[in-house]
Amino acid sequence: MVGVSRSQPGSPEGAGPAASVDEALALVRRHGGRVTSSRRLLLRALFDGQRHRSAEELAAEVQAQAPDVHPSTIYRNLDELERLGVIVHSHLGHGPATYHLASSAHGHLVCEGCGTMLEVPSDLFGELARRADDQFDFVVDPHHFAVLGRCRTCREQEGSGTDGG
């Protein structure tokens, strides 16, 4: 058991990012899924303000419109949406996974001090990706994890004297 895979980068499903709620819903239908209100509501939440949100936050947004929707339904739908390539999730340090549209894929820099998260262009990982591929036959997926470190503010607050080596 590895438990590390959930979605395939490269979308062998043939699905891919959807540009709207309806497009995503059509994709779901295409794959034998059904259009339910939970699903539509979740997609609306996802398309509506493309910030990262945890399953819990998304659940709250959905529940604002339909209080009966259970968190487990959110997780199940999130999972399927990811399988279809509509969304991706990333791990931002210690907290819960966050989800966002696949079309707005980007890298993440998370400060270990204050938790601030910076969205950065995948571009930033270009050199790393090249070298990982080159030296290790490993194709980096820059959207699925956060790069941890220290923002300037936190560094200044702490390291007044500790010059790294």
Added chain:
Amino acid sequence: MVGVSRSQPGSPEGAGPAASVDEALALVRRHGGRVTSSRRLLLRALFDGQRHRSAEELAAEVQAQAPDVHPSTIYRNLDELERLGVIVHSHLGHGPATYHLASSAHGHLVCEGCGTMLEVPSDLFGELARRADDQFDFVVDPHHFAVLGRCRTCREQEGSGTDGG
């Protein structure tokens, strides 16, 4: 609440990596801690086979010698050892955190397909680190997270026909 910090890279504690169990123990004592058998056993496990191990695995190793040692003790000791700079932990995708000696710090490439983990020189992150610092005032800690992606074997098994686009 951010919940992302646990250890400070750069060790403002003045502590740092220890070269042996005894050295680490001395460090613990220096900081007002006491030398207990759980602690010694845990350190032995850590120094003995420097692979990454989860708290649970380390607990199992310690318990092989002292069955009474409780997992919570492992977590507490792991935490303190990390605070002292003796060990570091990293998040390898979805699984539990893994711990290893600070002296053997390196980066991690984890395959989303098969879970294989590659230990890579921190060197690999040089360019990323430089650019993150340069463009975002962000100092990368290359040891605290895993870079997720796809190893060659998994790519070949899947992508036979799916040419990205």
Added chain:
DNA sequence: GTCGATGCAAACGTTTTGCACACTG
């Protein structure tokens, strides 16, 4: 003797699962 560490059990937060019922198509 003092203060820190430990065992235990229980709680925590996030996510998954089994099941019967409701709904979509």
Added chain:
DNA sequence: CAGTGTGCAAAACGTTTGCATCGAC
């Protein structure tokens, strides 16, 4: 009607915490 999705409750998983006791120095 067939089959998928849902709510619910409970469990799984990794980790943390309160507390009384035990142990190191």
